[in-house]
Each structure stands twice: as C-alpha cells, then as structure tokens.
Amino acid sequence: MEFSAFRKKWTPQIDRFLADKLATEIADHDFGQIMAYSVMAGGKRLRPLLFLAVLETLGKEIDESALRTACGIELIHTYSLIHDDLPAMDNDDYRRGKLTSHKKWGEAQAILAGDALLPLGIEWIAKGSQNVEMTAVMAQAIGPNGMAGGQYLDIDATNNAAVKNDDNYLNRMEWLKTGCLILASVEMGAIYGQADAQAKPNLLDFAHAFGRAYQIYDDLVDVVESSEEAGKATHKDEAEGKNNTLTSLGVEASRKALQQLIDQAKADLTDFSDPVLAGFLEIYQKVL
C-alpha cells in the first residue's frame, strides 16, 4: 500500500484506540483525563504507524493485538514529551499548539502522567504482543542506554562549550534521544511480523538511517518553520544554547546529511515490494 493511503487508513484507528482505551481502562477518571490530554494532543503517530507499516511490509495481518502494541509505543513517546517539557528539563509552555501538561495540570500531575504512561505503554506492548523479547527491546530502547540516557547527555550538552563541536557526542546524544525509539518500533515490527534472516537486517538498517534522519529533520524544523506551523516554540535551540548536529554543521550541510540518509534508507528497502516504508521518507521533504 502507498504510504498516504496507509496513513489515512490507520491514523484514525490509532487515535480511536488510544481515546477509547484511555477512557475505559483507567480507573481514576481525572487521572485518565490528564494522561489523555497529552496523548490526544494531535501527534503524527509516526512510531505506531512505523510499527504497523513493518507488519504490512511483511504481509502480517494487523489485528487488535497489533494495534494495542502499536499504541503502547505511542503512550511511551507521549510520556517522553511530557517529561521533556518539565520546568527542570526544557521548560516548554506549549507543545503541538496546546499548553504543556505541567502548565495545564500542575507539575506533580505532569510528572505522574508520564510515570503512568510509561508502564501502561509497556503493559500494552506485553499484552498486545504476548512476546517478552519485544517488551525487552522497548524497555532497553528507553532506559539508561537509550532515550533516558540521551536526555541525560542533552542536559550535559546544553551550554557546554566542550561538546559544541564534538560531533561524536552530538551524534550519540541525538541517536539515543530519538533514534533508539524509532529503531525499537521497527525492530518490534520485525519480531512481531516474523521477518526472516534476510529481511530483518534490511529493516534494521532502514530504521537506523530513518531514525538518524528524523533527528536532523526535527532540528531543521526548529530553524526552518515558524512556530505556528510547528505548533511549538521554534528558533529556541540556539537561543537556549542547545548544541546539536545542526548548530554544529549549519543548515545547508545538515540538509545534505539528511538527503544522504534518505538515499541510504531507500536503498535498504529494495528487497521489499510494498512501498509503504519508503513513503515515510516523504515526511522529510518539507525541510529539504
């Protein structure tokens, strides 16, 4: 299936699943509402779509269990956004055009909403997939050697002249912060879809290139888009002394690096007849 048709088909089903289950499976109504506020704030659902697209690519049927697993990934992604925005972290007031969780509900409530979304995401993955390897892949991707470790390096890098042009450090930080969760979404799809020994490394190589590209894309959005288009404060990385690949390479070299990663990701997909995964690369066109 083409990416645009795939997205059109599955995004509303992801949204509905998230809204329904958060409303019916959380005992405390008020707390469920706080969690749902951030989950339903209008994300692109990139990571669950990516997981489902791997299943589609491998010819695996997408049923309710697959959908629960996919939505578990989105819960975990949302937790990471809520905690990133906290006053002690990036201290952001807006996200996707809406007040951030702590501005809307209070800081303790926002910390706890994140603390609840993370294990709920794990629970959905465990129960949806019934697969302990997939659950471990996700847990590893967001722990100290994954996303949380990347956030730690990010704190350390902010206003730190020593790492400003240390491309190894910045690469590693950005990979852990963003790439790891994208790779995990694809790897979980490869396990769930029972990719064979030839398909699996190709999918993982694609995920590596796509994930690395995504961070460069995200940094480019910060300088290229207006804050209205992006739905959050832009041009703030430089103002806040954030160091990343873009502040190190500059806009034009970053675009070049992004294009190279796109070409590489496309090459990793040549064995697959279904065009859906290649279509994800179209997202990056708007900053090229």
Next chain:
Amino acid sequence: MEFSAFRKKWTPQIDRFLADKLATEIADHDFGQIMAYSVMAGGKRLRPLLFLAVLETLGKEIDESALRTACGIELIHTYSLIHDDLPAMDNDDYRRGKLTSHKKWGEAQAILAGDALLPLGIEWIAKGSQNVEMTAVMAQAIGPNGMAGGQYLDIDATNNAAVKNDDNYLNRMEWLKTGCLILASVEMGAIYGQADAQAKPNLLDFAHAFGRAYQIYDDLVDVVESSEEAGKATHKDEAEGKNNTLTSLGVEASRKALQQLIDQAKADLTDFSDPVLAGFLEIYQKVL
C-alpha cells in the same frame, strides 16, 4: 529456611548484583553513578527478598536469572522513591539518612535517573524471567491503576478535608501506592516458581494482607520512630496535612489493624512448610 538466615544469605547477593550490573551495564559512567547512588543507599531489599522467598517456598532454585528478576523489582522501587522525593511531590531532602537524588545531583538528573531505572527494571525482569506475563504483572502494578495512580490520589488527598476521614479513599490510595508493588513481587514469584492452583491463591492472599500491613507499618514508623532511627524526616505526615489510615484511625487503632492483618497473613501460609514467608511479618514487631 528461617527468614533471618534467608535474609542474611540473599541481601548481600542482591546488593552485589545491583552494584556490579549498574557499574558495568550502563554505558554512561556519570549517569550510572547517579542511578546507583539511590539504588545503593541502603534499602532493606524487601521486595526482591519477597520475590526470592516465594521461589524458596515453592522449591524453585534461585539462579542468576531469578536474581536479575528480583533486582529489577528493586530498581523500580528505587525509581518510585526518587520521584516521590522531588520538589513538586513530597519535597524531601533526606532519604535513608542521605541527601535525596535531586538535592545531591539536581532536579533534571533526579527525574532522569527515575525515568531510566523504571525501564531498566522492566528490562531486567523481561530478560531475567523470559516471561511476558510476569513483565505485564509488573507494568500493571506501577501504572495508572497501580502505583502511579496511588501517587496521584495522594497529591489529591494532601490538605483535602473531603477525604480526611474517607476510609475507602485512603485504603485505595495506600493500596495502590504501596500494596500493588508488594503484591506484584509475590505474584511474579508465584508465576516464576510455577505455583499450582492451590498454592497461588494462598500466596496472593498473603501478599494482600502483607502489603496492606506494610503501609500501616510505614505510617506508624513516621510517628513512632525518631528521624535518626528511620533515616528520613519523621512526624511530617501530620505537619504537611497528609491524610492516611493512621491520621484517620489514630495510633492505637492502627496497631490493632496491623495485628489483625499479620494474623490473617499467617493464616494464609499454613499450607507451606517453609517458614521463610511468615518470617517477613517479624519486621512489623518494632511498631507494635
């Protein structure tokens, strides 16, 4: 095995496993140190010991995989303490006689140490147990319908006259905050140790009584012990307007409730010849 011998045998092995693996399995040395600071701050290791004691009770050998699973529970318990102590939550400066994580390392670092310990704990449980049901049991116990949900009710209850004498609310809050994780430790042991259809409900009944008793015990420590004995600020629940079973019932009625739960927990264990689980109830003697 008697509880005191069991504790003497396994506590040092839990401590060593935690210290070794945190030092060698976390890529970023500084971040690993921040996480280890709280994990190695001298807890009683009650929850991992409880998990291991269930295996002992069921005649299941305790190997390295069981130890990794047990220690995963302790990582998750430590995450919960770090986040509870945060300025936006209980705002505590000391824990177990040492500075709390945010006082020692900074608030962002403490949030991230917790955010890393939670999934690392899940990863250890998944990889140690190779059992997706156990992993789901843990995830559920600490999510919105478990520990995180209890913390949310706790925020809501503080200085809230409406719930001050609402025993149902307080019971539910305390069960979610503390009981759920204790129950999960026992339930995971029952699954790992392949408890049969007769043993499992007895173990779960024991865990319900033991977990409920633990919260009452913890509240009693707050009023009965000096802060030096407890290693943290005491007498602060009342000063801060905290509502719990103890502030609702008073000290003597709380002691009575605790004794009843101990008797009930003992009765649940009559089928088991190994005395180790009954020995856990000795902990409560110091507040009776």
